[in-house]
Amino acid sequence: MMPVNHPPSERLLAYSTGAADVPLRLLLETHLSFCPACTREVGRLTAPGGTLLEAVPEEPVPAGLFERIWAEASRHEPPRPVEGVPLPASVLAELPPAEAWRWHPVPGSGSRTARLVREAPGGCGLFLVQMKPGARFPRHAHPGGEESMVLAGGVWDRGRFLEVGDWDSAPAGSSHELRADEKEGCWALIREECEDVKLTGWRGVLQRAASLLSH
Ligand SMILES: [Zn+2]
Structure with a gap:
């Protein structure tokens, strides 16, 4: 397809x-x-x-x-x-070996992310996201723009269902939530203009607490 x-x-x-x-x-x-x-x-x-x-x-x-x-x-x-x-x-061939990818679970969502490439501290980065079947990636805001594509499975984003190979962009300052395909889940590759994605709501509180602990 x-x-x-x-x-x-x-x-x-x-x-x-x-x-x-x-x-x-x-x-x-x-x-x-x-x-x-x-x-x-x-x-x-x-x-x-x-x-x-x-x-x-x-x-x-x-x-x-x-x-x-x-x-x-x-x-x-x-x-x-x-x-x-x-x-x-x-x-x-241009990425670190898969064993070196550091996965981070997104609290309570059935999703996890790993940063594959970091262009510069505070600059843009390339991320891999895996969502289990039916998983919801909670509503989050992007200080910078986001561009992404579906690698496998499918995902609902802002009323559209995106499938393998589909490109998606979210402008700087926008917020959205994602829901993975009920049967196949979703793998996506994402470029974040600014790596600091802010989760909103109670997950945001957890995210901020976790970032304080990790320093
Ligand atoms: Zn194309």
Whole structure:
């Protein structure tokens, strides 16, 4: 099944020109692995660059270049697939190994999150979220923007049901709650503009208490 919701065109442009930060690039790469339409669009956006490269006169390839590239590539072990997490191999290769992911349960919700990439302290981050079937991720507010995509299963967000490959954005300052598919639950990949997601209500009180204890 093809994704129905896609990243905005300026995000694909940022990807094509190399302007995307690491969390955004990995999130877009994951969407592209599910979406032939956006992959075609990225191909179209990068075509002028390709034409430019083609116009550069051909230089002879330095002796031993391919051998060096091959030796370098074969020194890296291929990433192992992580059970239940359909991240493309190219994305897994840039992440710390799954054993190093530190999972944090979201109190009383049947959900857990792990930060995979941190761009800079206080900057944006890339998170993996797992929700059990029917789990509710409590209402929370984002000081910065949030972009996400469904990796497996499905999720209800603001009246829409998002399925595998679907892209979603929540503007800075917005708040929402999520409910996972009743049968399959949900895996999602999320880029937070600012990592400090604030839970509201009594879970917010618990979150603030936990953060005081962890310092
Ligand atoms: Zn797409």
